[in-house]
Amino acid sequence: MELIRIHQLGVDQRLQDVSLSLHRGEVLGILGANGAGKSTMLHCLAGIEDYRGEIFLHDQRLDKIPERRRAQQIGFLPQSSQSAWALSVHDVISLGRLPWGDTNAEAVAQAAAATGVTDWLERPIDRLSGGQQARVWLARVLAGQPRVLLADEPVASLDLSQQQHVLQMLRDYARNDCGVMLSIHDLSLAARYCDRLCLLHEGRLLALGPVAEVLTHDNLQRAFGIDAHIDLESQPPIVMPR
Amino acid sequence: MARLITPALLVLLVLTTLASLAVGSTSVDVLGGLYGFVTGQTSLDTIVIGEVRLPRTLIALAVGAALGLSGAALQGLLRNPLAEPGLTGASQGAALGAASVFYFGLFPALGAAAPSVAGLIGAGVALVLMLALAGSARSHMVIMAGLAITTLCGAALATVLNFAPNPYAMQELVFWLLGSVSERGLEHLWLLLPPLLAGSLLIISQRRLLSGLSLGDQVARSMGLNYRHGSFMIVLGAALLVGSSVAVAGSIGFVGLLVPHLLRPLVQNRPERLLIPAALAGAILVCLADVCVRMLPPGRELKLGVLTSLLGAPLFIWLVWKERKRWN
Numbered sequence: 196m197e198l199i200r201i202h203q204l205g206v207d208q209r210l211q212d213v214s215l216s217l218h219r220g221e222v223l224g225i226l227g228a229n230g231a232g233k234s235t236m237l238h239c240l241a242g243i244e245d246y247r248g249e250i251f252l253h254d255q256r257l258d259k260i261p262e263r264r265r266a267q268q269i270g271f272l273p274q275s276s277q278s279a280w281a282l283s284v285h286d287v288i289s290l291g292r293l294p295w296g297d298t299n300a301e302a303v304a305q306a307a308a309a310t311g312v313t314d315w316l317e318r319p320i321d322r323l324s325g326g327q328q329a330r331v332w333l334a335r336v337l338a339g340q341p342r343v344l345l346a347d348e349p350v351a352s353l354d355l356s357q358q359q360h361v362l363q364m365l366r367d368y369a370r371n372d373c374g375v376m377l378s379i380h381d382l383s384l385a386a387r388y389c390d391r392l393c394l395l396h397e398g399r400l401l402a403l404g405p406v407a408e409v410l411t412h413d414n415l416q417r418a419f420g421i422d423a424h425i426d427l428e429s430q431p432p433i434v435m436p437r
Numbered sequence: 438m439a440r441l442i443t444p445a446l447l448v449l450l451v452l453t454t455l456a457s458l459a460v461g462s463t464s465v466d467v468l469g470g471l472y473g474f475v476t477g478q479t480s481l482d483t484i485v486i487g488e489v490r491l492p493r494t495l496i497a498l499a500v501g502a503a504l505g506l507s508g509a510a511l512q513g514l515l516r517n518p519l520a521e522p523g524l525t526g527a528s529q530g531a532a533l534g535a536a537s538v539f540y541f542g543l544f545p546a547l548g549a550a551a552p553s554v555a556g557l558i559g560a561g562v563a564l565v566l567m568l569a570l571a572g573s574a575r576s577h578m579v580i581m582a583g584l585a586i587t588t589l590c591g592a593a594l595a596t597v598l599n600f601a602p603n604p605y606a607m608q609e610l611v612f613w614l615l616g617s618v619s620e621r622g623l624e625h626l627w628l629l630l631p632p633l634l635a636g637s638l639l640i641i642s643q644r645r646l647l648s649g650l651s652l653g654d655q656v657a658r659s660m661g662l663n664y665r666h667g668s669f670m671i672v673l674g675a676a677l678l679v680g681s682s683v684a685v686a687g688s689i690g691f692v693g694l695l696v697p698h699l700l701r702p703l704v705q706n707r708p709e710r711l712l713i714p715a716a717l718a719g720a721i722l723v724c725l726a727d728v729c730v731r732m733l734p735p736g737r738e739l740k741l742g743v744l745t746s747l748l749g750a751p752l753f754i755w756l757v758w759k760e761r762k763r764w765n
Contacts, residue, residue: 266661279516
């Protein structure tokens with residue numbers, strides 16, 4: 196069952212004729228070199244970038260849905276986050292409830308527990324390490340309880356253990372009848388945690404499908420210009436440039 | 438603590454208002470005078486309270502609230518603790534409008550209210566120019582366009598001063614620009630109130646946006662907040678507030694910058710919770726400063742704007758020092 200359907204999405208020269216869909220319970224990984232259009236696509240879905248083409252959320256055109264209702268359904272975790280003020284961790288997570296206009300204490304507590312930040316709720320966000328902050332930003336999105344979670348490079352600034360923790364959490368979230376679309380540079384992690392992959396190259400869709408169909412020598416050569424060692428059978432899968 | 442801040446400031450506001458009504462060159466019965474004014478009696482107390490101290494107090498409160506609120510709103514919108522109401526260009530626009538009255542003798546029929554009316558027009562023109570130049574309400578564009586219009590109005594103001602017809606006109610203008618709420622009547626308050634109410638409503642209607650903007654405009658927009666429309670409303674509201682307050686009371690420095698800065702820790706740094714306390718504290722601060730002005734020994738009056746700057750600058754230096762220690 197489709198949560199999101201994208202038809203011939205285009206943004207200037209950055210993204211051209213991209214069509215794909217996100218299913219319930221699925222983690223869809225967006226891959227591509229820098230400038231391939233990963234963030235642009237997520238921005239279109241998050242309602243912060245104008246686009247050509249059509250995006251459907253539950254069979255309803257995204258641009259026809261009131262902004263607030265869209266935000267209740269689609270949560271967005273940007274590539275880098277920063278709080279202008281020294282807000283407490285609890286207040287940052289509560290901001291995730293803005294689309295709903297409430298302060299649902301249960302949702303906030305659940306999000307804090309899921310990301311393991313419950314112990315720091317009263318601490319100012321600027322006193323946490325980068326990795327700790329990344330978990331709080333994710334908790335903020337989870338507090339909004341969106342059906343679709345968009346994450347732009349959610350593990351870029353995390354250590355190895357945190358990377359696994361966050362990706363497993365996103366996977367668990369998706370399994371709960373939701374959908375997760377995330378951009379990621381680490382191909383091994385993408386192979387391990389994503390159900391399907393979408394490979395973008397210079398704003399166009401190069402490959403879309405199950406991991407084994409997308410992470411091929413030819414595709415990686417075209418998209419990244421690398422000769423890759425690919426072993427998807429090992430546990431965990433390994434995809435590395437030689 | 439955060440819950441108590443607004444009630445505590447309200448109590449302080451009432452006390453400040455009563456003090457402001459009580460302080461002056463003659464000793465009067467404040468409550469009796471107020472009652473007499475409301476019931477239309479004519480006694481000395483009634484005249485002193487109703488025609489001198491009440492307008493002065495209310496204007497000081499209104500101007501202070503306008504500066505505090507607009508400062509808090511702009512700092513929240515631009516996500517910059519150094520943003521201040523003058524950034525919109527409306528402040529210099531109002532000063533230029535008022536200066537034109539002294540220079541060209543505009544609106545003679547309006548009498549003492551003429552500089553304020555011209556100031557309002559000047560603030561409005563500067564605001565329209567700034568918003569047209571900025572194109573969007575992106576924070577850096579507002580700062581750049583505001584700076585450009587402020588510079589333009591400053592240059593025009595300097596030209597007016599340069600060619601002032603006589604030294605007295607120039608002196609009058611300079612004193613007016615220094616900021617004061619003395620010798621203002623209720624007609625000034627009626628002039629100030631509509632833009633003040635409109636500006637406050639515009640800003641307060643965007644509380645959710647200010648809250649979401651803590652995490653940047655991308656996050657705010659992804660949470661369904663209309664950044665383009667909302668930030669335009671905040672800039673418009675702030676410019677209305679500051680333009681009208683400068684038009685009526687001249688330039689009163691540091692209130693819009695310092696008040697939000699001082700109160701921020703007391704509201705857990707939440708920009709949307711800062712608005713009302715900043716308005717109340719701004720009102721208290723300007724009114725108290727005006728009481729101080731009146732308590733100084735007789736002679737040449739120390740202008741209110743000069744006093745707020747004299748008090749504000751050391752406070753600001755202290756804040757910079759505190760901030761520096763935090764980062765070291």
